[in-house]
Amino acid sequence: MSELKTSLKERRIIEDNKQCARMIEKTQVYVPMNGRHEVIKNRLTHLYEVATSATVIAASVAESKGVDLYDIDYRFSVHNVSMLHDQGHPPFGHDGAELLDSRFKALGVEEGFSDNNNNLTVVEKNGMEVRDYVIASTIKYPDKLYGTQKEKYLPMLEKALKEDKAHYASLGINLTGQTTTIACQIMDEADRNSYTFTDMSDCLCMGVKIEADDIVRIASQYGIKKDDPLLQEFIEISQNGDKSTIKSVLSNFKEMANESYVISDIGLEMINPKIEMLREAINKVTMEYYIGPIRTEPFHQDNMQKLSDLLDEMLAGRFLPSKHYRGIIEGTDCNLTKYRAIRDMIGEVSDWYVLNMHDELNLDHKRERRPFNEILLEARNIVKTKQILNEYTNESPVLGM
Numbered sequence: 001m002s003e004l005k006t007s008l009k010e011r012r013i014i015e016d017n018k019q020c021a022r023m024i025e026k027t028q029v030y031v032p033m034n035g036r037h038e039v040i041k042n043r044l045t046h047l048y049e050v051a052t053s054a055t056v057i058a059a060s061v062a063e064s065k066g067v068d069l070y071d072i073d074y075r076f077s078v079h080n081v082s083m084l085h086d087q088g089h090p091p092f093g094h095d096g097a098e099l100l101d102s103r104f105k106a107l108g109v110e111e112g113f114s115d116n117n118n119n120l121t122v123v124e125k126n127g128m129e130v131r132d133y134v135i136a137s138t139i140k141y142p143d144k145l146y147g148t149q150k151e152k153y154l155p156m157l158e159k160a161l162k163e164d165k166a167h168y169a170s171l172g173i174n175l176t177g178q179t180t181t182i183a184c185q186i187m188d189e190a191d192r193n194s195y196t197f198t199d200m201s202d203c204l205c206m207g208v209k210i211e212a213d214d215i216v217r218i219a220s221q222y223g224i225k226k227d228d229p230l231l232q233e234f235i236e237i238s239q240n241g242d243k244s245t246i247k248s249v250l251s252n253f254k255e256m257a258n259e260s261y262v263i264s265d266i267g268l269e270m271i272n273p274k275i276e277m278l279r280e281a282i283n284k285v286t287m288e289y290y291i292g293p294i295r296t297e298p299f300h301q302d303n304m305q306k307l308s309d310l311l312d313e314m315l316a317g318r319f320l321p322s323k324h325y326r327g328i329i330e331g332t333d334c335n336l337t338k339y340r341a342i343r344d345m346i347g348e349v350s351d352w353y354v355l356n357m358h359d360e361l362n363l364d365h366k367r368e369r370r371p372f373n374e375i376l377l378e379a380r381n382i383v384k385t386k387q388i389l390n391e392y393t394n395e396s397p398v399l400g401m
Helices: 003-016 018-025 043-065 078-084 093-106 115-125 132-136 147-169 182-205 212-220 229-240 243-258 273-294 298-315 323-330 335-347 351-360 372-384 386-395
Strands: 261-264 267-270
Touching: 003 018, 003 078, 018 043, 018 351, 043 078, 043 182, 043 243, 043 261, 078 132, 078 182, 093 298, 093 335, 093 372, 115 147, 115 335, 132 147, 132 182, 182 243, 182 261, 182 267, 182 273, 212 229, 212 273, 229 243, 229 273, 243 273, 267 273, 298 335, 298 351, 298 372, 323 335
Parallel strands: none
Antiparallel strands: 261 267
């Protein structure tokens, strides 16, 4: 089977997998739901957007090098890597990941929870049959892999890096010091370009008001002058733009970013400092005026409480919905093995699964609940010293006991 046909088969496998379908009910910034006055992106639309941006980056690099697209994307992989890169995101995005990480570390699971590592867990557990090069290209932080993953995935990554070095040498590029594949680097930059400009587009279309002076203040931190034409265009749409104009301008910014790369001996490089500075400034504006405030809103706090409640049910052994993980949990006496299985189990469910199961299990009224922020603070404190960790482990819920 040709490389292209294999890639297209993988694409079908990814799209048809249940985990990919769950992405439509996973947070990009807001919890996905119908009925808002503006439709915004969810994790699934983000995956497709990153896949498109990654292909544009590869095509732009190829054009600047005077070669074909598939000389750069030589394994026909960047689309599929992009579609896999967020499959391991837990419920409620990065805040959900932080909650799970802190709580499992407090239980003695040293590596905690990582959404990047959970990508590998989800791909393997859900039978997504993709090439080793594609899997290796989802690994952004090889030094942070779970201990249980290193034996399998580090050799896979090493082989992929050797393939890259040999291939790009034929294009006159002597890759040195690479820790991630070129496909991974393309995906990672496509991800940053996509979420930066699209999150801001959603922010403005949702009606969030940002003063022009505040945009100028943040932009100045990145060396952007007030009269910079790109900054002025951004300020104009933020103050006066209709939704179509907002989306069009920010989409054009994204395209400018995607077309600003080359591959050199040190890997993928962005060569347009103006669009790079604008990207970083807009990302900070998004964090300060859109994502940050959401984290303090009651509905978000309530969602995080529900995730914490459902985790408590799993830790107590009262709710083990996955046949696969239930078999692991019931088949071992090792608490760490049980905790890791619960971590992986809750890490793959959707936002709406948490919300719906919380209602079905009547967890609001079943027993007195501890506020999640209190539990989270306690978990963080526990991790600080081995003495407190040991005390907590002796008191923590132990399945089957």
